[in-house]
Amino acid sequence: GAVVSQHPSRVICKSGTSVKIECRSLDFQATTMFWYRQFPKQSLMLMATSNEGSKATYEQGVEKDKFLINHASLTLSTLTVTSAHPEDSSFYICSARVETQYFGPGTRLLVL
Amino acid sequence: AQKVTQAQTEISVVEKEDVTLDCVYETRDTTYYLFWYKQPPSGELVFLIRRNSFDEQNEISGRYSWNFQKSTSSFNFTITASQVVDSAVYFCALSEAWGVGNQGGKLIFGQGTELSVKP
Numbered sequence: 001g002a003v004v005s006q007h008p009s010r011v012i013c014k015s016g017t018s019v020k021i022e023c024r025s026l027d028f029q030a031t032t033m034f035w036y037r038q039f040p041k042q043s044l045m046l047m048a049t050s051n052e053g054s055k056a057t058y059e060q061g062v063e064k065d066k067f068l069i070n071h072a073s074l075t076l077s078t079l080t081v082t083s084a085h086p087e088d089s090s091f092y093i094c095s096a097r098v099e100t101q102y103f104g105p106g107t108r109l110l111v112l
Numbered sequence: 113a114q115k116v117t118q119a120q121t122e123i124s125v126v127e128k129e130d131v132t133l134d135c136v137y138e139t140r141d142t143t144y145y146l147f148w149y150k151q152p153p154s155g156e157l158v159f160l161i162r163r164n165s166f167d168e169q170n171e172i173s174g175r176y177s178w179n180f181q182k183s184t185s186s187f188n189f190t191i192t193a194s195q196v197v198d199s200a201v202y203f204c205a206l207s208e209a210w211g212v213g214n215q216g217g218k219l220i221f222g223q224g225t226e227l228s229v230k231p
Contacts, residue, residue: 002159034218043203043221044157091155100147101207101219103157 003027004096006104013084014112021079021107023094029074030096035067038091038106050077084111114139116206118222125194126230133189133225135204141165143209146180146187147219152200163187194229201226 003026013019023033031052036044048069049057056069066088068080077096081088089111095101115138125131137146148160161171163180171178175192191198205219 032217043223044219046218049218093155093157095157095219097217100159100162102159103149105154105156108155 002098002100002102004094004102004104006094006107008107009105010108010110012110012112015085016083019081019084019109021081021092021094021109023077023079023096023104025075025096025102028096028098030098031074032097033071033077034095034097034101035069035077035079036093036095038093040091044093047079081109084109086111114141114144114206114208114220116204116220116222118202118204118225120225121223122226122228124228124230127196128193129229130190130192131194131227131229133191133202133204133227135187135189135222137185137187137204137206139206139208141208145207145209145217147205147207148178148187148189149203149205150200151203151224157203160189191227194227196229196231199227199229 005024005026007022011019033050035047037047038044046059047062050069050071052071052074058064066082071077091106091108093103093106095103117136144165146163150158150160161178168180177190179188201224203224204222207217207219
């Protein structure tokens with residue numbers, strides 16, 4: 001149980017395009033999901049907390065207009081990186097919480 | 113402010129050795145949770161253990177054991193008879209308790225310890 005999926009697992013895009021990443025809890029419902037970003041050899045940095053049916057709560061320094069989060073159902077949250085630039089290249093990981101946060105496999109984004 | 117410190121950046125051991133990964137945390141909350149996650153090279157974080165602040169009992173799961181000591185704000189993780197498959201980055205994390213409406217409860221991660229187990 002407690003499986004979280006992410007799609008796509010890897011994406012390469014041109015600078016200026018938008019990329020949508022989906023996070024799904026497969027066998028449980030999650031009122032709260034989280035989005036993290038991880039640079040190579042570094043820890044996870046929380047970007048935002050996504051609550052079903054309400055606006056996401058963004059961490060300080062994270063541009064909410066650049067990283068759009070939608071949590072439309074109890075099993076799906078999406079992160080859209082708008083007008084992506086090379087500095088947005090990173091590993092994005094979502095988690096869904098029951099009593100514990102369970103993580104998706106991550107999405108590697110490369111912006112050319 | 114909440115903080116998690118994993119002072120060991122990298123550890124290298126030979127297979128079958130025991131290894132302890134240290135984790136020290138800071139929080140002003142009386143109710144909180146501590147976690148350990150494993151991140152193999154594939155990138156996915158694997159949940160290992162969750163411990164609440166009121167439960168100081170040590171836990172053993174196979175070759176894994178955890179030592180929680182509130183007096184020293186530490187939650188250390190020991191792997192007994194390490195194996196090559198244990199090679200990964202291990203993260204210790206802390207979260208506040210989450211309340212009504214499921215607000216709060218975000219994870220504060222340590223910097224991670226990269227464990228390399230050589231055959």
